[in-house]
Amino acid sequence: MLNINEFTSRLQMLLDRYHLTASAFADSINVQRSGISHILSGRNKPSLDFVMKITNVYKDVSLEWLLYGTEEFPKTENETSDTNETPYKEIDNTMGNDLFHSNENFSPKKSNSEIINNAPTTNLASNISKKEVEKIIIFYTDKTFDTYSPS
Template structure:
């Protein structure tokens, strides 16, 4: 079946990465299948048949001819240009434009003016909200133990 999957990719002009992306499966799955490490799972076969409706299931599973359900002519086949991917050996050429790139000059940042002065050692009084009552205090220690304190008026 590995060879038939390779043949599908060749006929559809797909790289292994494009094939995996089209089937929405991990690229490593296709890599392992093509390298002979793993056989295609039922999930992979189902995704191929669902995504590529023209593939003959008998051909994919057993290798019985024809590959496609309907005959294809080479004149109707549209060849898609191959795009670079993680599996290809090609390198992407850098920008071909030889125009001189201009970079912005660094400018020092102006600090925002803080209208409120920081008052050191200022006593901050807690707000007196009589609606809130402390129900318990938990102290955690660095040896992963803890103590719970409950005010005496709340203990039953």
């Protein structure tokens, strides 16, 4: 059975090894920052998805070590020379655009005025029945009211 206290201490060892804050670690494995905080505080237990994300991103972390502490950390001796590097995912920039830089070749197909001018012309007034005011009631702050009816 998984001992949560030992798991959180191994998770803290992982954060210390890569010199990461809890929020930077959460970003690196693509989980919510609050989730890391809740696991480290003992409020929540780690899910299988959470554990698998750690072992997929941090290749030198053994699943057996992370869960039970039975294997060595790091997993292989070759990877111990680069302990200061964080295995963040590379950002795919194949589009060449981001939120703040627009594509110069982009031009809107139609302007709003063209769309409005090309809208189908139907007589909406003929479809709506004629409504008439039946009664108007005005309420005053002194708890009185007046009623007006058209004659």
